[in-house]
Amino acid sequence: MESGRPGATPSEPPSSSAGHRAGAPDRLPAGPAALVGVLGLGAGLAVGHLVAGVLGPNASPFLAVGNTAIDLAPAPVKEFAIRTFGTHDKLVLIGGMGVVLLGLAVVAGLLSRRGPRPGTVFAVVLGAVGVAAVWSRPDLGPVDLLAPVAALVVGVVVFRWLHAVAVRRGARVGDGASAEGVEGAAVDGAAVDGSPAGAGTGRRRFLVMSAGVAVGAGVAGTGGQLLAGRGDTGGSAVGLGPLTPATPAPPIPAGADFAPLGTPSFITSNSDFYRVDTALSVPRVRVENWALRLHGGVDREVVLGYADIRDMPLVERTVTITCVSNEVGGEYVSTSNFIGVPLRDVLERAGVKPGADQLFSTSVDGWTCGTPVADVLDRGLLAIGMNGEPLPIEHGFPARLVVPGLYGYVSATKWVVDLELNRFDDKQAYWLERGWAQRAPIKTQSRIDAPSPFTTVPAGSVTVAGIAYAQQRGIGKVEVRADGGPWRTAELGTEVNLATWRMWRVELDLGPGEHTVECRATDRTGATQPEARVAPTPDGATGWHSTQFTVG
Template structure:
C-alpha cells in the first residue's frame, strides 16, 4: 500500500486512468466484435458472456428478467453486461495506476474468461476463443500504454503537467471512437447474416397438401382486440440465443436417433419433399403471466413430426423426445404429444412466408398444447428419442416442470388496464385459450356482480385461442373487471394466483378502469 500522504498527489491521475482503461476496453470490445463478424458471429465476446450467464442463471432469474423486460430481456442482459464490463474496466484502471501491471492482468483475464466460456458453448469451433482473446489483449495493451503516460506523476509530480493528462484523455477519446467504428464494422461485415437473409428471401415454400381454414366469424372486428392471426413481426420471441443462428438450408440437417430402430438424417430437400401441412396454432411461453402478452397465433407450414418419427420407429421403452437446437438449447417433449392426432410440426413456414430468422429459420418445432420450453425448439438439428428418467431439457434441468401442458387462461384486451372509458355503450373483449383442449365459454364479472357469459367468436380449432366479447353499459366511477374461461372439458379457470414457475401462471385476469 502507498503511504497515505502520497494519495492526494495520486488523485489527479486517477480519473484519467479510469477513463483510459474504459476507453481501452471499449476499443478491445469493438475489435473483438469485428473479429467475430469475420470468423464466427456466434463467438462474439458479448454473446459468449451473455450466453454463459443465461446458461448458469437459475429459473427465478429467467422469470424475473422476462417479467421485468418481456421480449427485451436479451437487450437488457447485453446492456447489463456492458455496464458491468465498464465498471470492472474502471476499477482495473485504478489498479493499473497504483499497482501495475495488475490492471492489465484484470483486463486480459476478462478476455481469457470469455475464451474459456466460448469453448464450453455447444456451437464452439476451433476459432471461437479468438475474438475474446483479441478483445482482452487489445484492452490490456492499450490500457497499459495510456496509463503508462500518467505514471511519472507518482515519482516526480512536477514532471507531470496538465497537457500530459489532457493528452491521455484525448487519446482515450480516439480509442473510444476506434472501438465504436470497429463495432459498426462488425455489423457491416456480418456477411453470413446477409447471405442467409438473401437465401430466405429467395426461398419458395412448397404447396401444402392440407390446410386449416380460418372462418370469417373467428374475428369479432373489435378495435384493440388481438387479431386472430398474429403478424410475424409482432410475434413474441423468448429463447436463449443472444446471436440469432444463421443457417443456410443447404447445410441444414436433422438427425433422429436414440431409442429408435432406424436412425435417420433428413436434409432440407428431403424435408420439403415430404407432404406438407398448413395449420393454425397458438404458442405460449411458460413465463407468460396472467394477462401477459407472451402468446401468439400463427399459420404454420411444415411436416408432421409423427411422420418423421414413424420412419425412425421409436422403441417401446421410449417416452420422450429431446429436441436439440444448434445454439445448445434442448426441450423435452412427451413422445405421445409428437405422435398423437395434434398438428405437431417441423415447421418451415410462418404466416405464408419462410420462418423469420429470429423464429427458427430454416426449421423449428411447433407443438400445440405444450408450453414452448418443452416443445418449441427453434433452429432444430436433432430429435433424440429417449426417456424422462435418462435425460432432461434445458429448462427442466433448471427447476421447471417436466412436461408443461398449457393451462386454461383468458385475458382482457379491451379496454386496457387503467383506461378512461366514456359512459354509455361500451364493450369488454379479449382472448382465451387452452391449446389442444379448447375453450367452450368465457365469463366476465364487473365489480362484484354476477358472472356474465361472453360471446365467443368461432374457434379455428382446439389448438388456437378464441376471441370473446361482452357488451356493457358503462356507468361513471371506477370499475374492476375480471374474466375466466371454461374449457371444452368443463373445467373453469381457477382464481388461485400462481407465478409462472414452475409450470405456468394461474389466476383470473383483472383490470381497473375509470368511466367518465
Template structure:
C-alpha cells in the same frame, strides 16, 4: 513501467474504457471469423442466464418482458465498463496491474466459451485475441500519455523541446525521488513569464510526464480501432448473409392448403388482439442473448437415439417433403394470468410425426430432446407428437419465411404444449430418448418435465385501470385451450351473476378464440370485471391463483375500471 501517479483519474479511467472497447471490438471481429457464438460477451451472458436462479429469471421476464436479454447484455456491458475504468486507474499506478486485470477477464471469457455446447479449442481464440488487443492498447495509450520530459517544451507542450528538455536536466540532477519539479534558474527567468512545468516521474532511467495531446491521440486511435473491428465483426457474424438467404427463399405450397380464415374468426374491435398475430408483434421469450444466425444452406437436422434408422435432413430435403399448413396458437409458460406472452399464426412446415415414423421410434421412448443452434434444449412427450395433432417442423410463418427472431430456418411447433417443452427455435438436433434418462434445459431448474397448456382467458377491452364513459360498454378478449378448444366464456362485474359472452369462430381447437360482451351498462364509479373460460372437455378454469412455476399460471383475469 511504472506510470504517472499524478495522471488525472479521469484520464486513467478513459484509457481503461478505450482499452476495454478495443478488447470487445477485436474479439467480436475474431468471433466473426471463427464462430459468432464464441464472442466472449455473449458466452458470459449465456452463462449468467444459465446460472441465474429461476425466481430471478421470472422477475426479469415480468419486469422487462421481451427486453430482458437487452437489459442483461446492457448490464454486462455496464459492469465491464466500470471494471475497465478501474483497471485503467490501476494501470496508471503500475501498468502491470491493468494487464493482470485484463488477463483475469480473459480467463473468465475462456471458461464461459468452453462451457458452451459443442465448443472447441478454436472457440477460445476470439477471447485470447481480444484480450491481447486490449493489453496492447492499454500499454500503448499509457506510454503515449506519459512522454520523456525532453520532448516537452517549457509550457509542458509536446513537440517544442528546449535544449536538454524543460525539466530534464534539473530533474536528472535532483533524481532522488520518483517525482521531480524542475526549477528555472536561468538569468532570463526574471524577464519572461514563469513556465508551468508538469511533474515528472522516473520510469527506469527515463523521466516522464503526463501529456494531454498524447492521451488524445492514443484514445482516438483506440476508439477508431474498436469501432472498425466491431463493425467488421458484426458484418462477419452472418446477419447480412442470413437475411439475404431468408429473403431468397420461395416457400413451397402445402399439399392441402387451408381455406382462407372466415370473417367470423375476428371480431375486428379496436384494442382487441387480432386473431392472427402479425410476425412483428409475436412475443419472443428465449434464452438467446444474441439471435443465432443460421444459414439454411448449411443447416441440418439430426434425428437419432432410440430410433431404427437415424435421419439427417438438410433444408432442401425438408422443403421436398409433404408440406403442411396449420393455424396454431403458441403460449409461453412464463405468461402470467392476463399476460402478453401468447400469439396465433398460420405456420408452414412438415409433419414432425412423419419424420419420426421414417426414423422408426423404438418401443419405450417417451421424450424428444430437441436442441437449438445455441445449445438450448426442450423435452417433448413423444405420444403428444404422434397423436395426430399438427406438430410441425415449421419454416414458414404467416405467409413468409420464418423470421430469424422466431427460429429461422426451422423451428418446432407443437399445439397444446407450453413453448419450453415443445417450441424449439433454430432446431438442429432431436434425440429420441426417455424422460427418466435425460433432462431438458428448464427441468433441473425447477420446472415440470411436461407442460400441457392450461385453459385460460384474458380481458383486452377495456384495459386495466382505464377510465371510461358511462353507458353501454364493450368487454372483449381472448380465451385459449389449445388442442381442446374453448366452448364458453363467462364475464361478471362486481361479483354479480356470470354472463355468457359471444364467441367468435375458431377454425380449429389449436387456436385461441375471441369473445365479446357488448351490452354492459356501465354506471359511474369503480368496477371490477372478471372472466373465465370453459374448454371442450367441460373443465372451467379455476379461480385459484398460482404462479407460472412450475407448470403455468392459473386464475381468473381480473381488471379494475373507473366509469365517469
C-alpha cells in the same frame, strides 16, 4: 547576507521541494488512468467481436459471457427478468453487463496510477473469463477460442501501451506536486507548478492517441457486426420462394375475432408474434448449412437436409403458441399459420422403436427441450414456414418444432438441429434442470383486452372483449362479471380449431364511476379457470384476470 542566498537564480526550486519530487514515485492523474482502463477494455472487446464476426457471432467473448450468464442464472432470476422487462430482458442484460464492465475498467485504471500491473491483471482475468465462456458453449468449437484470445492479447497490449504513453508524455503529476501557478507559464523549461514545460503537448499527444484507440475500437466493433451479418439468413430465406402447402389450413371464418372492439386479430403477424427464448444473439443458419439429425431410439440414424424437408408433402396448420412464463392476462400468446411436415412423417424416415417417451430436441445454440412422444406423433409439426413465408430468423429459421397444446418450453424448439428419441429418465432438458415441470399442457385461461386498464369509457353500454384458450380441449364458455356481481355469459367468436385461441365479447350496463371487471373461462371438458392466483412456476399460471376502468 548568508541567509538571502544572493547567488541563487530565480529558477532554482527550493531544496525541500526538489527533494520531495526526487524521492516520490510518479503516478497518473485519475482521469487519464481511468481512460486507459476503459480504452484497454474497449479495444479488447472490439477486436474479440471482430474476430467473432469471421468465426461466428456467438464466439464474441462479450456475447459468450452473456449467454453463459443466462444459462447459469437461477430460474427465479430468469422469471423476474421476463416478468419485469418482457421481451427487452436481453437488452437489459447487455446494458447491465456493459455498465459493470465499464465500472470495473475504471477501477482497474485507477488502481494502476502507480504502475500498469493491476490493470494488466484485470485484463488477463477478464480475458480468461471470456475464454472459459467460449470454451463452455455447446455451439462453439476450439477454433472459436481465437476470438477471446485475441481480445485478451489486444486488451493487455493496448492497456500497457496507453499507460506507458500517458507516463512518458507527461500525463502524470508528482505525488506532492502543486497544482497552483499561472497556467502555461514556464521558467527555464519548468512550469510554475513544477510540471515539465512540454506537459501540455504531451497530454495532447496522449489524448490524440487515446482518440485513435477509441476510433479503432469503434471500427473493429462495427466491422465485427457487419461480418456477422454477411452470412445473414435473410437472403437465404428469400431465395426459397413461396411455400405452398399440399394441405392448406382452412380459411379463418368470419367472426373469429373482434379486433374492431379491441381483441387481437385472429392471426398474429410475424412481426408481432411474441418471442421468448434464451438466445442473446439470434442464431443465423443458412439453409445450405442446416441439417437435422434423427437418432436414439430409431431403427437407423438419419440426417435430413432442408431440401429433404421441403420436398415432403407440406401441411399448413393454424396454431396458438403460449409461453409458460405468461402471467395471468399476459401477452406471451400468439397465433400463426405454420407450414411444415408432420413430425410423425419425419421420424418415420428413421423408424421409431417402441419404448421411447421423450423426443429430446436440441437447438443450434445448444438449448434443449423434452416433448412427450405421444403428443409429437399425434400432432407435432416440423415447421419451416409461418404465415405463408419462410420462418423469420428470430422465430427459428430454417426449422422449428410446433406441438399444439403444450407450453413452448416443452414443445417449440427453434433453430432445431437434433432429434433424439429416448426416455425422460435418460436426459433432462434445459428447463427441467431448472425445476420446471416435465409435461406441461396449457392451462385454461382468459384475458380482458378491452377496455384497457385505467382508461375512461363513455357512459352507457360498455363492450368488454378479450381472448380465451385451452388448446386441444377448446373453449366451452367465457363468463364476465363487474364489481363482484353476477356472472354474465359472453358471446364467443367463431371457433377455428381446438389448437387455437377463441375471442369473446359481452355488453355490460355500468353506471358512472370506477369499475372492476373479471373474467373466467371453462373448457370443453367442463374445467373452469380457477380463481386463485398461482405463479407460472413450475407448470403455468392460473387465476382470474381483471381490469379496472372508469365510466365517464
